[in-house]
Amino acid sequence: MLQYDDSAFYFFALSSIIFYIVPSWYTILKKVSAALFSSDESIGAISRTTAEQKKAADLKKNSKGLKTLSSTGFLVNFGITVALTALFFWLYLSVQSDGEVNSFDPFTILGIDSGADLKEIKKAYKKMSLKYHPDKNPNNPQAEATFMMVAKAYEALVDPVAKENYEKYGNPDGKQSLAVSIGLPEFLLNTNNRNVVLVAYLIIMVGVIPFAVWSYYSNSSKFGEKDVMYDSYAWFHHNLNEHTLVKQLPETLAGSAEFRQRNMPKTSADKEEIAKILTKVRGSMNKPAYNHPVVLKGNVLLHAHLTRQTSVLSEASSDDLKYMLRTSNSLVDAMISVCKHQEALGAALNCIRFSQLMVQGMWLKDSELLQLPHFTENEVKHVVAKNIADYMKIPNGQKKGLKDFTEEQKADVFKTCELLPDITVESKVYVDDDEDDKVYEGDLCTVHVTLTRNNLASGEKVGLVHAPRFPFPRREAWWIVLGTKEGKIISIDKITNPNKVVEHKIKFLTPRVGTYEFDLYVMSNAYVGFDHKSSVELTSLDASTLPEYKVHPEDAELDDEPTLFEEMMNANVENDSDSEEEEDSDEEEEEEGGIRELTAAERKKIELQNARKKAASAGGDDSDSDDDEVQEVYNEEK
Template sequence: MLQYDDSAFYFVALSFITLYIVPSWYSIISKVNVALFSTDEDIGAISRTSAEKQKAVELKKSSKGLKTLNSTGFIVNFVLTLLCSAIFLWLYFSVQSNGEVNSFDPFNILQIDTGAELKEIKKAYKKMSLKFHPDKNPNNPQAEATFMMVAKAYEALTNPVAKENWEKYGNPDGKQSLAVSIGLPEFLLNVDNRNLVLLTYLVVMVVVVPCAVWSYYSNSSKFGEKDVMYDSYAWYHHNLNEHTLTKSLPEVLAGSAEFRERNLTKSQADKDEIGRILARVKSHMQKPSYNHPVVLKGNVLLHAHLARETDVLSQSTGEDLRYMLRYSSSLIDAMISVCKHQESLKAALNCIKFGQYVAQGMWIKDSELLQLPHFTEKEAGHAAKGKPSAKTIKEYMAIPNESKKGLKEFTDEQKEDIFKCCDILPNLAVESKVYVDDDEDDNVYEGDLCTVAVTLTRKNVAEGEKAGLVHAPRFPFPRREAWWVALGTKEGKIISIDKVTSAERVVVHKIKFLAPRAGHYEFDLYVLSNAYVGFDHEESVELTTQDASALPEYKVHPDDAELDDEPTLFEEMMNANIEADSDSDEEDDSDEDDDDESEEDGIRELTEEDLKKRELQKARKKAAAAAGDDSDSDDDSDVEEVHAD
């Protein structure tokens, strides 16, 4: 019997604390590294043109510096991590100094030096036994346990047999089974603290744990794919259909569940400000379908961004708009997924185009040239007049720099920004091919697995390089260039729609589908940018399928036909099980039946002559049993009679 100590608890506590502080410190160091040591490229704060400088400055303010760590979550986690780290160090040094799990040491129990003489042992035993005697410590289990340990220690040092057992096995009672210590602190096992322990256990198990589980479940159950709330998906399903137009999508996005708490107007001043902004952007808006304050506020703020009227926003409403734009990309992707589920190609394409307008801060009737830095409607109008004229962004990019219109009032630096932007804007070449995998025949038959391979080549990206960030100075967050590839029927049904996010110069995206029944088909292939307006590509994909009955008859090779007749592995296993079951049933029969069966089994391996001899012997036995005569002669006569019969 060993006295319980805290050594095992130290190891258990170290293990559990390590599980928390290691990932926590990793998270803290990562955030500090981003805040203090990250480069501008790491956070997307690059300024390739002067138009991007303000955006880069704002990104640095929000992503770099100690002020970015001034959040409640980070501070709470940092304090808890420091506290747990201090506890970890205390436990570590405790293990170093007294980390050996308690073992039976009679000298330590009697509180004497190792190797003490018998006189000193007896003196210590007498002193401690009187101190912890049960008669002097009634109703004290701890004193009783200590008294027993003192007696065992004295016995281990004075009794030759007990001493030998202790030296050999570490226990005066001899070899013992393995004992495992409990990883709990000693004070929890103290009888005096049992009420406190039970109360603490009750509070933790009945209050703390259920509340933590409920909090986690209530928060996590609100979110679906891509961390978009289920209420947002329900809202999109209700408002998106095949007749949805692009101009109605700002209101749909404004009603997302993620914005409802943020966009709740809390004072009359907020309502008045929204009214003033509405007056500025009303000409760009479709008549609202919902007059709910939350939806109306979000709708107005989004139109202020699209109409480039953000200069009228206060700091508070500006932060609200920034919050909406932060989550706009993932929410628009969720809107596209809902359209995909509804198989509505037109609505999905409108959602993609809406994402382009949000990225560039422009709206439906705006000129595509407004994507160029410093351009306004005035410069766009000049560029569309005269020769060479350019009404689209692609036409303007194709014009040599010295011949570009609309640059008369710009400085050399501003002109350089425009030329630089034209180099950044995508120059995409699209090629498509329809084929059937592993098919030597060029014909496509009903039910074949068809592949439409779409090859995207970025001509503005050099060999070995990758596409950079989108040039979107009015969108306050960095965006990666991506392309939506959609294949649909002429009736407007979606066959496939995927977002290609690879930044490589050449990207091949494959769309697979089963060939329809015999006939000639035309499909619409769309390649749309996720962030640029005017670079969308559309082409027709033709497919002619033939009836499967026109396929040549398939002839089975003779070797393959023989393989079909062979039993499968499953059939062999089943036959083996059946034979095993029959053998077990035979073992349960009588001894006489076993003898007969063993003889029958042996007959299968005998010749015809041996078979006749066996039949003759069996006939003799039967005749002898019937007549009750054991003589050989009688057996012979009985056999003859049997044969005669």
């Protein structure tokens, strides 16, 4: 009979706990190591210019040190791990003292020393048998099981046969095939604990487990691709279309489902602050389409960042803005994917431009030169160059707008000009495995785009984006977009390759006969003013003008040869026909055998007829009698 066994439970609990605490401690130590020993470069806290020093210091403050481990999730997991680790060691010590699973030791069961004499054995047996006797412990299966073990232990020490079996096999009943126990603690059998066990079982099975499953499912079902909530996708689908402008996108981003709980104003002071900031940024805002408090607050905070007026924000509002900017990368990517689904080329390009402006902390009417450190509108007025790309090409000694700068500030500007991208874009159109350069209707056409970063040395990789006003590190990436003149998207992909030369292939089916001109855009995810636009021309020819394809005779012969499947089918047909022919031939042979192989009556008749003929030729008169005899024998045989 199976029984609950504390020793088996110890091993079961140890093996179960170790599956949690080992990966948990690994995660905890990894986070602690990252908080205390991670390099500045690994967390993006690098300052290549003095303008980046404040950003780097904030990243170190928020990403390094023990205070970075104060999140609720980390603390809860740490507490659970410590408690389970303490339980693990307690179970380990218990195993050390009582570690043999389902062991049978009569001395231990009776509570006596291994050298006890017969008198002590009988005394211990009498004491324990009275204590655990079923009559004194009604409806107590644990006491009943203990009573049986006491009787068994006494028998193993007193009865000669049982003692011999115990000494030889470890069991008084003789050799056992298998000793099995249930890895659960014995207190579950105690009737005094019955109600507690039942209530705990109901709580776990009816409450805890269903709640955990519901929580996991309800949380996971809210998120789609790129860890963006489905409600955000629905919001983007509702607000984005081919006519969406850049000035409308801050409000669209502010309405994302990720911000609805955090950006809800909770006090009258919050509402007053938002109203105060609104008066400062109203001139740069598009007329709000929604007056919902969450959307309005997010819209106002984003415009405070875009217009470089974050100094008026309180600490709480600054934290809310940072949370929005932290998740803006994935949300803008989701907005672009929605535009791709709608084939809205203009809206997708505006989303990319909006991402650039957020990273650099600029807005629509700002000059591209404001991406340079220490530059304001006053310095921009003295610059002759129309855009930042032209300004970068001017020798450092001839750059305008630096008259009032210190040498350190000038060095920052020169260093930034080295970090800003300088790219060359090349493209060509072809069909794979085609010897000529002609493209015919229905071909799988390839647009091969090559992006070369001229500001990188051979083998060098691009670093982080220079964006002092964006509070988080951002990797340089490029959007490669191919669209029609009618504003439809053919392909849009984000390229994150950091190498000097990056190649990207766009494949699509060649349209109907005619000449087409597509627009190819190569746009930065973080810099303003470095986008490239070029035209891709494609002439689709009539496929019917191609020379007729002639099959080589050997290929034609191969086509005539039966396939393996056909050979198998033919083999089955031949086998069937052979079997039918064999049956027919057997029947014919049987018929022929009936003619050749005469019966005994027929042979007797022929013999008698021959005998009659011989007698007739000899002059005998008994021919009639012979005929009668032959006929009689024949009739009898039949």
